[in-house]
């Protein structure tokens with residue numbers, strides 16, 4: 557899921573360019589076609605190899621286009637509660653990106669298509685919302701908890717973590 561987030565965040569970054577876009581699109585497609593299988597069947601080397609390729613492409617993209625609020629916040633959760641980075645990123649992804657839609661709905665409408673959603677006849681906003689739905693589905697499919705309570709997050713820590721993020 558970290559690989560996935562590291563391809564989504566540079567795709568909607570203000571520092572993106574056509575080269576990083578291409579890397580993100582390919583990484584997202586590879587994750588879509590292989591993450592579920594790699595999780596369900598860890599012995600499937602082909603699926604895991606595609607995940608490694610996706611990881612490398614996303615890494616190349618975010619080293620040039622940067623990451624975003626998902627990582628800024630996930631680093632706080634991971635540090636504060638000693639929680640796995642990919643889980644922290646995945647839990648935050650649909651929430652942060654739903655917020656980000658207002659800045660670039662057309663990018664999210666494209667993301668929905670890249671993730672295999674049918675956006676025919678939909679408004680840009682409705683297509684963008686489909687990208688969030690697809691993100692949630694991917695999280696659910698690989699058993700990502702829906703709440704940060706699952707890693708022990710406490711409201712009294714939020715202010716400090718928000719400031720640090």
Ligand SMILES: [Zn+2]
Nearest residue numbers: 558562627645
């Ligand atoms: Zn990461």
